[in-house]
Amino acid sequence: xxxxxxxxxxxxxxxxxxxxxxxxxxxxxxxxxxxxxxxxxxxxxxxxxxxxxxxxxxxxxxxxxxxxxxxxxxxxxxxxxxxxxxxxxxxx
Amino acid sequence: xxxxxxxxxxxxxxxxxxxxxxxxxxxxxxxxxxxxxxxxxxxxxxxxxxxxxxxxxxxxxxxxxxxxxxxxxxxxxxxxxxxxxxxxxxxxxxxxxxxxxxxxxxxxxxxxxxxxxxxxxxxxxxxxxxxxxxxxxxxxxxxxxxxxxxxxxxxxxxxxxxxxxxxxxxxxxxxxxxxxxxxxxxxxxxxxxxxxxxxxxxx
Numbered sequence: 001x002x003x004x005x006x007x008x009x010x011x012x013x014x015x016x017x018x019x020x021x022x023x024x025x026x027x028x029x030x031x032x033x034x035x036x037x038x039x040x041x042x043x044x045x046x047x048x049x050x051x052x053x054x055x056x057x058x059x060x061x062x063x064x065x066x067x068x069x070x071x072x073x074x075x076x077x078x079x080x081x082x083x084x085x086x087x088x089x090x091x092x
Numbered sequence: 093x094x095x096x097x098x099x100x101x102x103x104x105x106x107x108x109x110x111x112x113x114x115x116x117x118x119x120x121x122x123x124x125x126x127x128x129x130x131x132x133x134x135x136x137x138x139x140x141x142x143x144x145x146x147x148x149x150x151x152x153x154x155x156x157x158x159x160x161x162x163x164x165x166x167x168x169x170x171x172x173x174x175x176x177x178x179x180x181x182x183x184x185x186x187x188x189x190x191x192x193x194x195x196x197x198x199x200x201x202x203x204x205x206x207x208x209x210x211x212x213x214x215x216x217x218x219x220x221x222x223x224x225x226x227x228x229x230x231x232x233x234x235x236x237x238x239x240x241x242x243x244x245x246x247x248x249x250x251x252x253x254x255x256x257x258x259x260x261x262x263x264x265x266x267x268x269x270x271x272x273x274x275x276x277x278x279x280x281x282x283x284x285x286x287x288x289x290x291x292x293x294x295x
Contacts, residue, residue: 004251007129008270011136025141032134032255033093037100039127039252040226044104046120047219049112056212063178064216067171071189071217072224074170075163075243080236082162086155 093259097226121196128251135254135266142263149267156239156268160275163243164283167192181294184210187287191218192246192276193225193253201284206291221246225253233260242269247280249273 020028047053112120139145171189172182180188188210191198195218203211225244233241238261245253250273258266 003129004132005274007132008136008139011133011138012140013136015137015140020141028134028137029141032131032138032258035127035131035134036097036252036255039124039131040097040101041104041107042120042124042127044101044106045108045112046117046124048105048108048110049114049117049120050108051114053212053215054109056209057216060209060213060216063180064213065220066174066178067185067188067213067217068220068224070170070174071167071192071221071246072228072244074173075166075246076232076236076240078162078166079159079243080240082155082158083237083239086153090153 094227094230098223101223131255132251135258138255138258139263139266145263145267148262148264152264152268156271159239159242159268160272160279163246163272164190164192164276164279166243167246180210181291183287183291183294187284187291188214188217190280190283190287191221192280193218193221193248194246194277194280195219195222197280198284201281202288205285206288222248222252226256229253229256230260233257238262238265239268241265242272245269245273247273247276250277 015028108120142148167189168186171185175182175185178185187202187206188198191214195215198218199211199215201211202214222245225246225248228244229241232244241257241261242249242265245257248254249257249269254266254269254273257269261269
């Protein structure tokens with residue numbers, strides 16, 4: 001948690017301290033894309049290598065999906081409605 | 093891009109399943125942490141490139157502070173509602189949804205102090221939340237507005253889904269996402285044990 005925040009701040013401070021040329025900025029901009037591919041690949045390995053998780057995927061998979069899909073849908077709609085409400089209050 | 097992200101995860105699962113010995117899992121978990129740090133570092137660098145960040149921050153409405161709490165409440169309530177078709181105890185469903193996408197911690201907390209099967213369910217449900225988020229964030233940002241794109245990722249809006257939010261929205265939303273993800277991440281180790289304690293009363 002602390003290290004996560006540290007990594008973000010370090011990246012931010014570095015990019016403010018060093019004035020990168022436009023070209024370097026574009027290249028560095030792709031760094032987060034590379035990192036997320038790496039992250040998902042390794043995450044896949046930790047799931048796939050765990051025999052218990054793989055065995056339970058069949059029986060628990062649908063329940064897990066339903067809960068995940070509900071949480072995602074509900075929270076999107078709540079933020080959407082909340083944003084509309086705040087906008088309306090701000091306008092009046 | 094989304095298609096390739098999902099394919100990469102599937103490729104990882106297949107590689108892990110066929111080529112990786114379970115003994116090595118802790119090593120890959122450590123590699124996972126390093127990849128996470130690299131990701132956050134990269135997002136930090138990109139935020140640094142943004143011009144007028146201070147002005148954007150100051151112009152952010154104060155209501156944004158409520159964002160993580162709205163996401164938390166809606167996630168838990170929706171899970172309790174959909175649980176009518178699943179049949180867990182409602183508090184168990186609430187505990188599973190309170191992982192907010194942080195699969196490793198929520199799965200572990202529930203498996204250790206309550207029930208292994210429910211722990212695995214929490215792990216899977218929160219992995220899927222992260223996956224669904226990766227897939228739909230671009231669509232949500234376009235159709236429901238930038239701020240709504242922060243919701244699907246839950247706690248992962250501070251790490252895994254942050255670059256996806258950043259790519260599909262603006263710098264102001266990226267900051268809001270980091271804030272919301274951080275608060276939700278802090279809420280997981282508080283809410284999950286509380287709900288589990290509550291669930292134990294009914295067992």
